Amino acid sequence: MIFTTGGIKGGSGKTTLATNLAVYLSSQGRDVLFVDADDQESAHEFSVQRDSALQGNKGYTAVRQKDKEVRSEVLKLSGKFDDVVIDTGGRDTASQRAALSITDVYLVPFYPRSLDIWTLEKVENLVSEMQIVNPKLKAMSFVNRADPKGIDNREVGEMLKESSVLHYLDTPLINRKAFANAISFGLGILELKPADDKASAEFLALYEAMRSVINS
Ligand SMILES: Nc1ncnc2c1ncn2[C@@H]1O[C@H](COP(=O)(O)OP(=O)(O)OP(=O)(O)O)[C@@H](O)[C@H]1O
Ligand SMILES: [Mg+2]
Numbered sequence: 001m002i003f004t005t006g007g008i009k010g011g012s013g014k015t016t017l018a019t020n021l022a023v024y025l026s027s028q029g030r031d032v033l034f035v036d037a038d039d040q041e042s043a044h045e046f047s048v049q050r051d052s053a054l055q056g057n058k059g060y061t062a063v064r065q066k067d068k069e070v071r072s073e074v075l076k077l078s079g080k081f082d083d084v085v086i087d088t089g090g091r092d093t094a095s096q097r098a099a100l101s102i103t104d105v106y107l108v109p110f111y112p113r114s115l116d117i118w119t120l121e122k123v124e125n126l127v128s129e130m131q132i133v134n135p136k137l138k139a140m141s142f143v144n145r146a147d148p149k150g151i152d153n154r155e156v157g158e159m160l161k162e163s164s165v166l167h168y169l170d171t172p173l174i175n176r177k178a179f180a181n182a183i184s185f186g187l188g189i190l191e192l193k194p195a196d197d198k199a200s201a202e203f204l205a206l207y208e209a210m211r212s213v214i215n216s
Contacts, residue, residue, distance in 0.1 A: 001214075002074065002084045004103040008119040008126070010090035013109035013144035015042045016179055018087035020203055021107075022060050023050075023188030030082040032060035037070045037099055038089035050186030058186075070098035078102075092126055100130040105214060106137060108166060109144035109173075112156040124165040139165060140213055142206060143172035169209040173202050 003021055005014040015038070022034040036043035047062040061081070065073050070086065078084050086103065088096040100106060108123055110116050120141075127139040141160045146153045153172060160168040173179065178196035182189045189196070189203045 001082075001105065002078060002086065002103045003105045003107065004086040004088060004096075004099040005107045005109070006088040006096050006099065007090055007108040007110070008092055008122045009111070009116050012090060012111050012116060013173065013179075014038075014090065015046065015087050016144070016173075016183060017107055017109060017206075018043055018085050019046045019183060020188050021207075022085040024190065024203070024207065025083050025085070026059035027188070027190070031080075033074070033077055033081040033084045034060045034062045035070065035074060035084060035086040035099075036062070036064045037066060037086050037095040039066065039095075040089060043087040046183060046186060048186075049184070053186040065095070067094040068098050070095050071101050074099075074102055092122070097126075097130065100126070100137060101134050103134070104136055104138065105210065106139040107210065108139065108141045110141055110156060110160060111145050112143050112147065112152045117156055117159055120159065120163065120166075124163060127165050138167065138213060140169050140210060141166040142169040142209075145175040146172035148174055167213045169206060169213070171202065171205040171209040173206060174198070176202075 005018040022032050026032045044064050050058040074084055086099045088099050131137050143153055143156055176199045178192055178199040182192045190200050
């Protein structure tokens with residue numbers, strides 16, 4: 001299965017989800033290819049950090065690709081792996097479109113603020129266009145860096161729920177230092193010590209919600 005994290009907003013949590021997904025899937029015994037398709041190369045930096053933290057045993061294969069090679073190289077390699085996770089940048093780029101032309105699951109985090117939610121229509125248009133060439137594409141949204149309390153999350157959730165193009169996963173990741181810490185150590189959230197049980201539970205709930213949509 002090919003998973004892509006993306007959207008049309010910077011800093012929403014695409015790489016945070018992609019790294020956790022790559023680590024989690026490989027912890028489940030899946031043979032994972034993790035593709036950094038963002039020029040910023042944050043996913044690549046994560047993998048370098050993880051390699052050094054785990055003495056070369058990061059548990060997945062990492063590559064960097066850009067533009068149309070994201071499509072051609074992943075198509076070439078995907079048969080050798082159980083799963084592929086592609087991390088894209090927060091703009092409507094050739095790389096993101098190349099990923100969307102072959103992905104099964106497109107995951108779009110939204111930070112619960114107006115400027116972020118205003119990109120929803122653009123994301124919907126992008127998905128609709130890409131579904132013409134890739135009808136199997138399933139797009140999903142969720143709230144990331146949610147406020148621990150307050151009505152913003154709920155209001156944003158209501159807006160995302162109304163989309164007929166993206167399935168809304170009602171399993172937010174709260175704004176927790178543990179997510180940022182795990183990335184900086186090259187770890188998945190479930191590997192962090194001491195563990196952050198709430199953050200771990202949120203990630204697992206998000207993963208299960210995504211699985212339910214895939215199986216629906
Ligand atoms: N749930 C969260 N709780 C706390 N911090 C978070 C959370 N999600 C992401 N962050 C932090 O927010 C910042 C942006 O996250 P991330 O790099 O995953 O976003 P991105 O969408 O990949 O950004 P870019 O558009 O630059 O690629 C990072 O410093 C990350 O550690
Ligand atoms: Mg990123």
